[in-house]
Amino acid sequence: MRLRLKGGRVLDPANGENGVATGTRRDIEILDGRIVAPTGLPASAEYDLGGDVVMAGGIDLHSHIAGGKMNLARLLMQEDRAAYPEMPGDFCGCGGGRAVPTAHATGCRYAQLGYTTVFEPAMLGANARGAHLEMADIPNLDTGAYLVLGNDDYFLRLLAAGAGQEQINAYVGWMIEATQAFAIKIVNPGGINAFKFNARKMDLDEANPHYGSTPRDVLTTLIRAVTELGLPHPIHLHGCNLGVPGNDETTLATIRAAEGRRLHLTHLQFHSYGTEGDRRFSSSAARIAELVNANPNISVDVGQVMFGQTVTASADYMSQYRNRGIATPKKSIGMDIELDAACGVVPFEYRDKSFVNALQWAIGLELFLLVEDPWRIFLTTDHPNGGPFTTYPHLIRLLMDRDFRNAQLATLHKAAQKHTLIGEITREYSLEEIAILTRAAPARILGLKDKGHLGPGAVADIAVHREDSDREAMFSTSRFVFKNGRLIVRDGEVVELAQGTTHVARPEFDRSIETDIGRWFDEAVGLKAKHFRIADGELRAGAGPTILKCEGVAP
Amino acid sequence: MAEASLRTIDDVVCGFCGLGCDDLTVEVEGREVRAAGAVCPEAARLLRRMDVPDRGPSIAGAPVSLDEATQAARRLLGEARAPVFAGLGVDMAGAGALADLAVRFGGVLDHYASDGLFANYAAAQRTGWLSTTLAEVRNRCDLLLVLGEDPSATWGRLFERLYPEAPLFAGAPRRVVFLGGAPGEKARRQLAGAEVSHLSADDVVAALEALGVFAAGGQPPGTSFGGVPAQDISALAEALRGAHYAVVTWNAGGLAQGDLVAEFATKLVDSINLVTRAGVFPLGGRDNIIGVNQLLLWRLGYPLRTAVRGQASAHDGALYATGQALADADLLVWTSAFRPEPPPAFSGKVIALAHPDTQFDKEPDVLIPVGTPGVDHAGTVFRMDSIVSMPLGALRVATLPSVAEAARGLAEG
Numbered sequence: 017m018r019l020r021l022k023g024g025r026v027l028d029p030a031n032g033e034n035g036v037a038t039g040t041r042r043d044i045e046i047l048d049g050r051i052v053a054p055t056g057l058p059a060s061a062e063y064d065l066g067g068d069v070v071m072a073g074g075i076d077l078h079s080h081i082a083g084g085k086m087n088l089a090r091l092l093m094q095e096d097r098a099a100y101p102e103m104p105g106d107f108c109g110c111g112g113g114r115a116v117p118t119a120h121a122t123g124c125r126y127a128q129l130g131y132t133t134v135f136e137p138a139m140l141g142a143n144a145r146g147a148h149l150e151m152a153d154i155p156n157l158d159t160g161a162y163l164v165l166g167n168d169d170y171f172l173r174l175l176a177a178g179a180g181q182e183q184i185n186a187y188v189g190w191m192i193e194a195t196q197a198f199a200i201k202i203v204n205p206g207g208i209n210a211f212k213f214n215a216r217k218m219d220l221d222e223a224n225p226h227y228g229s230t231p232r233d234v235l236t237t238l239i240r241a242v243t244e245l246g247l248p249h250p251i252h253l254h255g256c257n258l259g260v261p262g263n264d265e266t267t268l269a270t271i272r273a274a275e276g277r278r279l280h281l282t283h284l285q286f287h288s289y290g291t292e293g294d295r296r297f298s299s300s301a302a303r304i305a306e307l308v309n310a311n312p313n314i315s316v317d318v319g320q321v322m323f324g325q326t327v328t329a330s331a332d333y334m335s336q337y338r339n340r341g342i343a344t345p346k347k348s349i350g351m352d353i354e355l356d357a358a359c360g361v362v363p364f365e366y367r368d369k370s371f372v373n374a375l376q377w378a379i380g381l382e383l384f385l386l387v388e389d390p391w392r393i394f395l396t397t398d399h400p401n402g403g404p405f406t407t408y409p410h411l412i413r414l415l416m417d418r419d420f421r422n423a424q425l426a427t428l429h430k431a432a433q434k435h436t437l438i439g440e441i442t443r444e445y446s447l448e449e450i451a452i453l454t455r456a457a458p459a460r461i462l463g464l465k466d467k468g469h470l471g472p473g474a475v476a477d478i479a480v481h482r483e484d485s486d487r488e489a490m491f492s493t494s495r496f497v498f499k500n501g502r503l504i505v506r507d508g509e510v511v512e513l514a515q516g517t518t519h520v521a522r523p524e525f526d527r528s529i530e531t532d533i534g535r536w537f538d539e540a541v542g543l544k545a546k547h548f549r550i551a552d553g554e555l556r557a558g559a560g561p562t563i564l565k566c567e568g569v570a571p
Numbered sequence: 572m573a574e575a576s577l578r579t580i581d582d583v584v585c586g587f588c589g590l591g592c593d594d595l596t597v598e599v600e601g602r603e604v605r606a607a608g609a610v611c612p613e614a615a616r617l618l619r620r621m622d623v624p625d626r627g628p629s630i631a632g633a634p635v636s637l638d639e640a641t642q643a644a645r646r647l648l649g650e651a652r653a654p655v656f657a658g659l660g661v662d663m664a665g666a667g668a669l670a671d672l673a674v675r676f677g678g679v680l681d682h683y684a685s686d687g688l689f690a691n692y693a694a695a696q697r698t699g700w701l702s703t704t705l706a707e708v709r710n711r712c713d714l715l716l717v718l719g720e721d722p723s724a725t726w727g728r729l730f731e732r733l734y735p736e737a738p739l740f741a742g743a744p745r746r747v748v749f750l751g752g753a754p755g756e757k758a759r760r761q762l763a764g765a766e767v768s769h770l771s772a773d774d775v776v777a778a779l780e781a782l783g784v785f786a787a788g789g790q791p792p793g794t795s796f797g798g799v800p801a802q803d804i805s806a807l808a809e810a811l812r813g814a815h816y817a818v819v820t821w822n823a824g825g826l827a828q829g830d831l832v833a834e835f836a837t838k839l840v841d842s843i844n845l846v847t848r849a850g851v852f853p854l855g856g857r858d859n860i861i862g863v864n865q866l867l868l869w870r871l872g873y874p875l876r877t878a879v880r881g882q883a884s885a886h887d888g889a890l891y892a893t894g895q896a897l898a899d900a901d902l903l904v905w906t907s908a909f910r911p912e913p914p915p916a917f918s919g920k921v922i923a924l925a926h927p928d929t930q931f932d933k934e935p936d937v938l939i940p941v942g943t944p945g946v947d948h949a950g951t952v953f954r955m956d957s958i959v960s961m962p963l964g965a966l967r968v969a970t971l972p973s974v975a976e977a978a979r980g981l982a983e984g
Contacts, residue, residue: 086869090872094696110871112872121872140958153866169710212707213848214847340699350702352704352848361699539737541706542705544593
C-alpha cells in the first residue's frame with residue numbers, strides 16, 4: 017500500500033535535512049511500511065500536513081516498560097493506578113496508571129508522544145521469558161531489552177577463576193541469544209552480588225567479598241566482550257554508588273576506566289553528586305560533562321528528575337535497600353534473584369521544595385546543557401525512576417526555552433537555586449537537536465540502520481507535530497503518528513493498535529561453552545539450560561524477533 | 572490401528588504445583604501418558620492419561636459439537652449482566668485470552684487458589700517485603716525457617732529442590748527449623764544432609780511475633796510464646812542473626828492466619844537484614860496462579876480479584892474474591908485446565924472450560940473440555956517466585972482445544 021504525506025517540513029538530522037530551518041516543504045512517500053523516494057504514482061491515502069514538522073518516530077533507549085520489577089511496582093502503586101484510570105476510546109479496558117502504566121497504556125501514551133520504539137534497559141535472564149510476554153502486550157511500540165550481566169555468579173566465577181576472554185565472550189553470546197536480548201546492561205557492577213554476601217557498598221576498585229574481583233574488572237571484561245562479539249550497542253552502564261553524594265569521583269574514574277573504548281553511562285544525573293556545601297550535597301555536572309565532552313567514546317543518558325510521585329524500580333537492590341528509608345509512601349520491595357541479579361522497588365515523590373530533589377532536577381538539566389554533542393546524550397527520565405515518560409514534553413520545553421526554565425528554577429527550594437549554574441546557562445536546544453536526541457542519535461548508538469531517519473528504506477515510523485512556540489504543547493500531542501506505515505494516532509487520539517516487533521542481537525560465539533553452562537544450570541540453578549533458553553517462536557505471540565546480526569566493530 | 576510405540580521423554584517440565592521441576596521422565600504410548608522415575612505423587616497423578624476418548628462438549632449434559640457449545644456459550648456471555656471468570660487454572664496464553672473475554676464482556680477475574688496469595692499481599696502491599704528465589708535458597712541459605720505445617724505434602728520435592736547436596740556458598744551445617752508442625756518422613760529424607768530441628772508451636776503467629784521481637788533486639792514479656800519456650804525462641808533469633816543467609820518460608824494458603832504469618836515473617840526478615848542477609852520465600856503457585864496474576868498486573872494494572880466493567884477495571888481483594896463475587900453474579904465462566912477441579916456451587920448459569928475428567932455436581936450449562944498445558948499442548952507457566960517462567964511442551968497430539976483456543980472461539984462473531 018502506498019501512502020503520501022504531503023507538504024511537511026521534514027526534520028531528519030540523520031540525513032542532514034532541516035525543513036524547519038529552511039522552510040522547505042516536501043512529500044514523504046510510504047510503500048508497504050517503508051519509506052520510498054517520492055513518485056508520481058497514485059496513493060491509497062494522502063495526508064495534507066500543511067507545513068507541520070515531520071520526524072522519524074521517537075526512540076527511547078532507556079525506559080523501564082516490562083519485567084518483574086514493573087509488576088512489583090504496580091503492586092505497590094495501586095493508588096496511582098486507581099488515580100489514573102483507563103484512557104478514553106474503545107480499544108479495550110486495558111488499564112491506566114501514571115508512574116507504572118499498564119502495557120496497553122504504555123504503548124498508547126508513547127504513541128501519542130510520537131514514540132514508536134522503546135528499549136527496556138534491565139531485563140534479568142531469570143525473568144526474560146516473562147519480560148518478553150509482557151512486551152508482546154505493549155501495542156504500538158517496537159521493543160527490545162538489555163540483559164543485566166555482571167552480578168551473575170556464573171560470570172563472576174569465570175572472572176575469579178581467571179577464565180580467558182574467549183570463554184567470557186562465549187558466555188555473554190550464549191546469554192544474549194538464550195534470553196533474546198539486544199544489548200548488555202551492567203547494574204552496579206558486582207555490587208548486587210556483593211550485597212548477597214552482606215556487603216553494603218561497592219566502589220570501583222573494591223573487591224567482591226567472595227570472588228575478590230572489582231567492579232572495574234567486571235566493567236572492563238564485559239566492555240571487551242561486547243566489543244569482540246560485535247554488539248552494536250556499547251555496554252550500558254548503571255555505575256557504582258547510585259545516588260550517593262560523592263559518587264562524582266566514581267563516575268569520573270569509570271569514564272577513565274573505559275580507556276577510550278565505547279561505553280554508555282545511563283541515568284548519569286544519579287551519578288553526578290558532589291559533597292560540597294553545608295548539606296554535603298552538590299552538583300558535579302560541570303566536571304562530569306567536561307570529561308564526557310573530552311571523551312568521544314562516551315555516551316550518556318540523563319535520567320532527569322521530574323517533580324511528583326513516581327516509583328523507582330531497579331536491579332540495584334544494594335542501592336535500593338539503602339534508599340528504602342526515604343520511600344514515599346513508606347513501603348518497598350527487595351528481591352535477590354536466581355544467582356543472576358536482584359531488584360529493588362521503592363516508591364518516591366520528588367518534591368520541588370526539597371533541597372536534594374530540586375538540586376537533582378538542576379543537575380540533570382546542567383548535564384543536558386553542558387554536554388555539547390547532541391549525538392552522545394539522550395533524553396530520558398529513566399522512566400519511571402526519575403519520573404514517568406509522559407513528562408517528556410515538559411522536559412523538552414525546559415531544554416528549549418530558557419525563560420521557562422529560569423521561571424521554573426525560581427520556584428524551587430531557595431538554597432538549591434544557589435547551588436546550580438542553570439540560571440547562567442544560556443543554551444537552548446533547537447528542534448533539530450531534540451530530533452537528534454530522541455531519534456537520530458538513539459538509532460545510531462543502537463545500530464538500527466532503518467530507524468531514526470526518513471530516508472528511503474527506513475521503516476515508516478513517523479511522527480508529525482504542529483509547530484507551537486510552547487514546545488511542551490507541541491510535543492504533548494501528535495497530529496499524526498504512523499507505525500510501519502499504519503496510522504495509529506490522529507490529532508492526539510490513538511486510532512488503531514499496531515503490533516510491534518522485538519529487536520534482538522545475534523552475535524556469533526563459541527558454542528562449546530554449552531556443556532559447562534548446562535552443568536551450571538543443572539547443579540546450581542536447578543533449572544535446565546534448555547528451559548531457560550527462549551525460542552524465537554515465544555516472542556510476539558509466535559511472530560518471533562527482528563534479528564540484528566552482529567558483524568563486529570573495531571575494538 | 573497400528574500398535575503405538577513407547578516413547579520416553581526426558582526433562583519434562585511440570586506446571587502443576589508452582590515449584591517448577593523440569594527434570595521429569597514421562598512415558599507416552601499413543602494417547603497414554605505416565606510419569607516414570609522420580610516424580611512426586613501429585614505430578615504422577617496429574618500427568619497420568621489413559622488411552623480413552625475424551626469427553627466432548629455438552630449443553631446441560633447433552634453432547635453437542637464444539638461449534639454448538641461455543642455458540643451457546645457466546646450467547647450466555649452476551650446476555651450476562653455480571654459474569655465471574657473463576658478457576659483460571661490456565662497457562663499464559665489461556666490467561667491472555669480470558670482477560671480479553673473479560674475486557675469484552677465485563678466480569679470479575681479470580682483464581683481458585685488465590686486465598687494464599689492475598690494473605691501474602693496483605694503484608695506485601697502494605698509494607699513491602701524482602702524476598703528471594705529458588706536458586707538463591709539452594710545455594711546461599713544456611714538457615715531455613717519453615718512456618719506452619721510441613722509443606723512437603725503439597726510440594727513433594729520442595730526440600731530436595733531447596734537444599735541440594737552441594738550448594739555453592741552455604742557452609743555446613745545447613746540448618747532447617749520447623750516452627751509449628753513436625754517435619755514428616757519425606758521432608759526428613761530430603762533434608763538428610765541438613766541439621767533439622769523442630770519447635771512445636773500451638774500458635775505459630777504468637778511464636779513468630781515473639782521471634783521478631785527477639786530478632787530486633789527486644790525482650791518480649793513471657794516465658795513461652797505460642798507453646799514455645801522463650802529461650803528456644805531467643806536462641807532461634809540469635810541463630811537467624813548469626814546466619815549468612817536466612818530464609819523464612821510458609822504456605823499462606825494452608826494457614827488459618829496466613830496474613831499475620833506473612834506480616835510477622837516480613838518484619839522478622841526486615842530486622843535480620845539490618846545485620847545479615849535474609850529473605851522471605853512464600854510458597855504457593857498452584858496451576859499458574861502466579862502467571863495469571865502477573866498477566867493481570869501488566870494488562871489491567873491490578874492483581875487477581877479485579878472487575879472489568881465498561882472499559883475500566885477496579886480491584887477489591889474482598890469484594891471480587893470468587894465466593895463474594897458469585898453472590899452478585901449471573902454467570903460463572905469456570906476454567907481449570909491443569910486438573911479436574913470442579914466449580915463452586917452456583918445458582919446462575921455456568922460455562923465450564925474444564926479438564927475432561929472434571930466431576931460436576933450439576934452439569935454446566937455449557938461444557939467445553941480443554942486440553943492440559945504440558946500434556947496436550949505447549950504453553951508457559953510461572954514458578955511460585957513470580958520471576959522464572961517455564962516452557963511446557965506437548966506430550967501427545969491434542970484432541971481437545973487449549974483454553975486459549977476455546978476462549979478465542981467465544982470472542983469471535
